Amino acid sequence: MKYISRREEILAKISDKAKADAASKAADDQVAINLAAAQPSLHADHPKPRTRRELLGAGLMSGLAYAMIPSIFTLTAQKAFAAPVCSKSGESTGAIKTPGYLHLELSGGLAMSGNFMIGKQGFGADFAPLASGGYAALGLGSSQIPGKVALDAAIKGQFHPASAFLAGMKSVMSAEAMAKTVAVGMAGTSADDSANNPLNPTQLVAKVNGLQGSLVQLVGSGSQPNTLGKTMPLNVAQDPGLAKAFIKDEASLTNLVNPGLIATRFNKKTDASNITAELAHQLSASKLAVLQNKDIPQDVKDLVECGYLGAKDLVNLSAAALTPSTDKIVSGTNFNALTFASLNKPNTPSQKGLIMGKLLVDGNASCATIEVDGCDYHGKGRVAQDAKDFICGQTVGIALEIAHRKAAPLFVALTSDGSVSSQGAGGAADRFDFTSDNGTHGMVMMIAIGSTERPNTKSLQIGAYNDAGAVDSTVASLTAKTAAAQALCIAYNYAAFSGRMAQFESTLSASGTANPFKGAESTYLAFEPKV
Template structure:
């Protein structure tokens, strides 16, 4: 018998902080983010003139032939890998059951028990195993995105609202996996691993909305961290445009004139350095460094002489009447501006991968409405990224994770936003899961497997018990977040047909022998080597 939520329980507004009587006073940055006391607003970070590279989206005249950029660690075409965005829902969000369906060994539609779904916030009259006698279908199962969601998922509503074009060629997979509740010790973030297997950007390698080592709320696996590519902090449009500073010359001259001045400086420097000796044993290396500094300056002025070209706020595919966000949404919601800033850089290849941290997902407040409105906004941000990729015309992988999860005790919230679903009572790592969606221009990614039964086991990598708890022996990552990240990176490589190289990049890994790796992969390749060669 499901009980109604008691009177006097408070629902929290979208950006209202969540104080918990059963939690200690928030002390760390992660505590503040998870409970919504910190909303992702940080100091804008400007960067060095010589650190950034080229945009493939704008046509420019090539630099003069004598400007030599060889050996200067600068790419005119980028790494060419699939863009990757991680959504880090800080605090322990619900993913399994009420959003993405997670089933037993047979896959998403190998349904759990009624009690298992109750633990995941679904009352008995909303469980996905119910068949409507009038239609003969499971009315609570929605497969518009390939991956099965609960039809009343707030996260799904947000994605569908923002990704009308992208939905048709999107598919996804879910990985039931435990992670600790309310802690920064979960190494959920895959950014460094994604970079290690080839993802790179033409301005910066990695970006993240937090000024942390991972760029997000959760840590990165220690074995993957590479301090040389630490994510650049970006959480607003001014951070994006601030990545490029060509100095005062553009204000004094036209872009073409500025490039000409920079090229002249390069030639003068080269002429002078050719006639002197630095008097050191590293003479050639010093001269090469100076050459690259002046060469990069000319290249930067050529490619980004008008920094506003990077501004997500004036991209018509992002903001405005035809944008994924209306002007009112963009102005009124900092989470939309943050998402737009990350997706502008990643989808266009300016960054290889990016993390969007969204706070306030520690929403076990004794009601359901608080979590629903936050899940809806997360869905809108996820959908916006997919839709923007569709408009730019490139594939995109979106990974969604959270530190822990929640459970319901069976009481229901009958308010409008609560929608008669189970209230979130407390933290529960046993009900946790992560998922990813892949958009591919042209056709949806194809699941591995010759039969529907095989494909179902690749769409859900691992499984839950009938009780609604993760079966910890069902996959390497089910009880080990480090290995969950390895599985995500393996799936990213598989989209390029490169999973066979996994051990080359990660000689010490926990995924067993190469013969078993395909068991942890969802999709057939969607590109061949680079995104310019669709399969």
């Protein structure tokens, strides 16, 4: 048979070899309870957990292992394999061009406001402490309030010196990494113990950063189909077709696929991308034997260069490049006193921090979400509460330390459904137990590390608290009152940090959304826009 091009010949040969292979479907894989989670948080004033969200908040289960692989592989089984055009333009598909974005969803209402101090000062002003009674609601006694104790200076921000979250970060971060890191707090209420807080902006952020993950755009450890977290996504620039992969451990890194790359190479011609995606998928099994050879045939090289082979095939070719345990920069040096092996325990937040941090810093994913369960911890005592805060801080610190070791920027956001309150009793060292849900003490945290130096900020705080230790709804009122505005503000500040303000505006415009912060930069834009 004669072929009109080398490309057509390659595709025809692959089709003949692999036409018996059926398109694979995403499979559910139940995840065991997170090994590092605290004991289940069951409360007499809460109904018995029944829904998945309630179980997560109580720490009774962790995210379901959905491999969120788009099903375009099944769309072209009956189509003729016409050869689409590939220019082989040499366009790079390697390292990400903008900073990665890591989102931690803390299920149940973590006491972020007991770790990062929100004051009552205005935007960009020096820290102004609350009245002492307000700090009691945040778990701090009179000897522990800011003014009596100095805020910690190891990381630029407003961390309390006894913050367990900060201690977790310090447990794994070098002094050099901390010196390049800044933390910003945003005061804002959200519904307690609810999956209906649209706090995850990962799809918008992926669009803002130009969909530059070289293997996949979104990775996560939860089962929410649009974000791979647990909470509702921000309903701006949603695109269910973005390439996603559930990641629970190093083995699940093979879930990564790249249909988006194929579509991009063919200028979004659906038929062409479907055909080649089918061929790439069919190739996987039969190609493995060939790839065992030291010399990869030219036809495979051509297909990779043309974008005909997706990430699944590339993973088979060099899986070691994706796993933290085989990356000597990550695994070859202890994280302070902690060994890599001690942090790389299966199904723990610390392992997810290692995996997601590496994927983002290496440019293999645009955005990642880590779902940390068991944060509905009020009534469990200060020891258990501090332990969970420490784990969350350690997870963030691991990702930031990886970014530092690889001289890459990284942006981290932390959200939780509601918050907690203290009655000013219990605990130890004048730090009180948290006893009940209370979303009026809520906040969002944004933490960023620069590639060579600390990112510039105009303020360490967005919004404010009042003297009662609650969100002041008259200051930065958009984000103070609305979870969706908080998520949008996270993306807004990410855009400034990454130098993508124009892309933020154009993405909002394309989705028919006005920028509510325009003209109010001195209230909502804490990060100095990168030029």
